[in-house]
Amino acid sequence: MPDVKLEIQMLHDRVMVRISPEDGERRSSGGIVIPATAQMAKRLAWGDVHGVGTNVRHVKVGDRVLFNPEDQYEFEVQGATYLVLRERDVHAVASERSDHGTGLYL
Template sequence: MLHDRVLVRISPEDGERRSSGGIVIPATAQMAKRLAWGDVLGVGTGVRHVKVGDRVLFNPEDQLEVEVQAQTYLVMRERDVHAVAKELTDHGTGLYL
């Protein structure tokens, strides 16, 4: 990757989801715009706040897709990342933004 670009693979759990009442909502259901979680697989030399292996929150509709060895990835600028998830293991468990 070059400059401030980030290569992301969308997390597989972003497909089908369940409501709090247990109703299955298919991935094709149209709702309001949703942000997606993804795993960072590569970063450019100008990226400062994201590293390989991080989970990031972003808008998948505004990104460019690229296919490498039959896998689809997204390429975005670092500024298009809304949040980076960190897992704190010192005193508790869970995912923190």
């Protein structure tokens, strides 16, 4: 298949998210490297929205969302891994919206 850019339209209240690359290996405040495989308390992740369904009201393409990555469906498109979640599974939205103050909605 040639290198063609696919346009994916999500359905209903679904959101297509790509996990941010910095959510892998982390550093503690003391400088210790914590690998992505380290088991910790349930950790939420930030991701970038790449598609939204027709019934999604509070999230748009380009927003960063906070969600639990362990309870979602994962799929791959042209070598990139994405997650599908419902809008109600989004805990917060960080965007460049200037009409509501800070841009972080919890």
